Amino acid sequence: MDNMNLLGLLFRIFIFPGFFFLLIAALFLHWLDRKLIARFQGRIGPPWYQPLADLVKLFAKEDILPSGTNLFFAALLPLISFASVLTASFYLPIAIQSAPSFQGDFIVLMFLLSLPSLMYFLAGWVTQGVYSVIGGNRSLLQYFSYEVLFLLAMSGTAIASGSWSLADIRLAQIKESPYIFPQIVGFLFSLAGLIGKLKREPYDIPKAKSEVIAGALTEFSGKKLALWYLTIQLQTVVGLSFLIHCFFSGFWQMSTFSGFIVFLLLLVILQGMLSAISAIYARLRIDQLVYLNWYIFIPLTLLHNVYILLK
Amino acid sequence: MNNILLKIRSFFYLLPNIVEVLFSKPETIDYPAVSNKLSASYRGSIRIISENCVGCGLCVRDCPAQALALEKESKHSFRLIHYRDHCASCGQCEMSCKFNSIYLDNSYKEASADRKDFFKVLVDNTNKK
Amino acid sequence: MNKAIIPKVLRWARQKSPWLLHFNTGGCNGCDIEILSLLTPRYDVERFGILKESSPRHADILICTGPVTQQVKPRLQRIYDQMPEPKWVLAVGSCSCSGGIFSGAYNILGGIDKVLPVDMYIAGCPCRPEAIIDGIVKLLGQVK
Ligand code: SF4
Ligand code: SF4
Numbered sequence: 001m002d003n004m005n006l007l008g009l010l011f012r013i014f015i016f017p018g019f020f021f022l023l024i025a026a027l028f029l030h031w032l033d034r035k036l037i038a039r040f041q042g043r044i045g046p047p048w049y050q051p052l053a054d055l056v057k058l059f060a061k062e063d064i065l066p067s068g069t070n071l072f073f074a075a076l077l078p079l080i081s082f083a084s085v086l087t088a089s090f091y092l093p094i095a096i097q098s099a100p101s102f103q104g105d106f107i108v109l110m111f112l113l114s115l116p117s118l119m120y121f122l123a124g125w126v127t128q129g130v131y132s133v134i135g136g137n138r139s140l141l142q143y144f145s146y147e148v149l150f151l152l153a154m155s156g157t158a159i160a161s162g163s164w165s166l167a168d169i170r171l172a173q174i175k176e177s178p179y180i181f182p183q184i185v186g187f188l189f190s191l192a193g194l195i196g197k198l199k200r201e202p203y204d205i206p207k208a209k210s211e212v213i214a215g216a217l218t219e220f221s222g223k224k225l226a227l228w229y230l231t232i233q234l235q236t237v238v239g240l241s242f243l244i245h246c247f248f249s250g251f252w253q254m255s256t257f258s259g260f261i262v263f264l265l266l267l268v269i270l271q272g273m274l275s276a277i278s279a280i281y282a283r284l285r286i287d288q289l290v291y292l293n294w295y296i297f298i299p300l301t302l303l304h305n306v307y308i309l310l311k
Numbered sequence: 312m313n314n315i316l317l318k319i320r321s322f323f324y325l326l327p328n329i330v331e332v333l334f335s336k337p338e339t340i341d342y343p344a345v346s347n348k349l350s351a352s353y354r355g356s357i358r359i360i361s362e363n364c365v366g367c368g369l370c371v372r373d374c375p376a377q378a379l380a381l382e383k384e385s386k387h388s389f390r391l392i393h394y395r396d397h398c399a400s401c402g403q404c405e406m407s408c409k410f411n412s413i414y415l416d417n418s419y420k421e422a423s424a425d426r427k428d429f430f431k432v433l434v435d436n437t438n439k440k
Numbered sequence: 441m442n443k444a445i446i447p448k449v450l451r452w453a454r455q456k457s458p459w460l461l462h463f464n465t466g467g468c469n470g471c472d473i474e475i476l477s478l479l480t481p482r483y484d485v486e487r488f489g490i491l492k493e494s495s496p497r498h499a500d501i502l503i504c505t506g507p508v509t510q511q512v513k514p515r516l517q518r519i520y521d522q523m524p525e526p527k528w529v530l531a532v533g534s535c536s537c538s539g540g541i542f543s544g545a546y547n548i549l550g551g552i553d554k555v556l557p558v559d560m561y562i563a564g565c566p567c568r569p570e571a572i573i574d575g576i577v578k579l580l581g582q583v584k
Contacts, residue, residue, distance in 0.1 A: 034486070036333075038484070038486060039332070039333050039337070040329040040332060040333055041332070041481055042332045042335070042337055042338045042339075042481040043337055043338070043339055043481045043484040043486065043487075044337050044339045044341075044484055044486075044487050045484075045486060045487070046486050046487065046489055047456075047487070047489070049456065050456070050457065050489050052453075053452070053453045053456035053457040053489060054453075054457045054489070056449060056450070056452075056453035057450075057453040057454050057456075057457045057500070060450050060453065060454075061500075061524045061525070061526070062524035062525040062526075063524065064497070064522075064524050131495075209494050213494045213495045214493070214494060214495045214498065217495075218495045218497065219495075219497055220497065221497035221498060221524045222524055225497075225498060276326070276329060279325075279329050280325045280326060280329060337481065337484075338481040338482055339481055339482060339483070339484040339487070340482060340483070341487075342483060342570055342573055343573065343574070343577060347570055349568070355564070355568070375541060376534070376540055376541040376543070377543065377544075394538070395563045396534055396537035396538040396540070396561060396563045397534060397538050397539075397540055397541075397543065398534060398540075398563070398565065399534060399540060399541045399565040400564065400565050401565075419564055419567065419568040419570060419571045420562075420563040420564045420567065420571060421571065421574060422560055422561065422562040422563075422571060422572075422574050422575030422578055422579075423560070423561055423563075423578075424559065424560050424561070424578070424579075424582070425561075426537060426538070426553075426561055429537070429561070429563055
């Protein structure tokens, strides 16, 4: 590998669309989320630097864990989930940058995005608090309903393009039309799956404040808590970019400035949709959630996929 | 069929509401910058008209929280002391006072890092005479 | 240069994102309702970055309401120990300042400062939300 290539790779990993860009986007989207929810409720909401101040403060706080915790795993779990989200961002063509694409990277991305939920469950077990264990169990219960929904709804795009590769999905969209128009149902259901992944309302059963304090993160403090929060914020960006790539990427050409603007606009609009959903709906009960997902959403998605296959 | 339609409608029931709130002015008062007007009947801090006070000690006797103290030297030389951190703003002293001397106004009590700030001498007649 | 900038940044971050933990140490529930009214659209303390956390491990400021009863004293101490440094204690209401109307009762210690070091006292029975905001702003002014 010559020098230029290495520099380009480093730029790709650390600046754009790597860590730096993702960090800025994640902090901005988090602020937008809190601000929008505040405005939906008739409040003013936090100032723009709020997520940054929260992160800096958390990183500078004392880090204590209850005695009896396996310190190695307590430190490892947030790192693994953080790393898996960053790796996912490397395979995903965020904005206009192309990514190394191969047959099946769709599935790899799915796996990498679902790792943090698993780590979340394990974090509940490792810290041994009563609320943490309940929160972890609840996240696992929820896991089996939204993950299936997310995979089925997203795979509609793969079926339509006839390939499990993200680059092919994009090419097929440029050739025909963006998949958002023929597959609006699939898009809405994958948004529901993403909400479950991010543990937002109305799928926030694992971290319900009034029931289980803060779920599996109850006993975490300081740096580890900051890393967990950062992971969830990055997961929002990566998950939304994944959705945008699979449903909207026919709207712009590769490597153009206007494409970048369209991407950012879509990111903000989708985040606005997530915030509105959080503001409108109350938390579901676990039985309601399982009923909704397995009896209504998943059969509808399956029907939708069959319709795409036959078309 | 009607039932299902109603259920689907309930999914979007609050949507017009939040959009309306989003584009209207926020309810928040910008408190530390803009002061908030309290209602006139709110009982907050103790005030005194010291000329009226004769040092009878009725308010001290009736205060349920021992927030008032009277240090009496002679008939016309006394100190009336109020401990703000004990006071329950109940208004009993205002009702007990027969000379319209002590009353509560609608300003709230301020925060302090030291409890000594809450100690206040309401009437001091000791060095007159 | 590093020595000058890093404490400044930390001070800024701590001032801009105080997270509260609310604990009732045996009060009558009046001050608790006033604290909750801070979160309503009218006062909206999220303007200052204040969030109400439910786990002591996430919080920076412990807000206590009520004269400390004998029974709640060990719990109060334990919650305080569970909070990571740097942490502050806010005594809200007359009874958490001094025992207030309950002082002298056989089951009451009388004031948070009998158990924990208190950084800011807010008197009032119940105290106004404005007074609580004033107290928090004053407290954040002292943050190093
Ligand atoms: S308002 Fe009530 S508690 Fe306060 S000084 Fe008067 S009588 Fe005592
Ligand atoms: S304030 Fe009124 S009741 Fe109290 S000592 Fe003075 S005159 Fe008597």
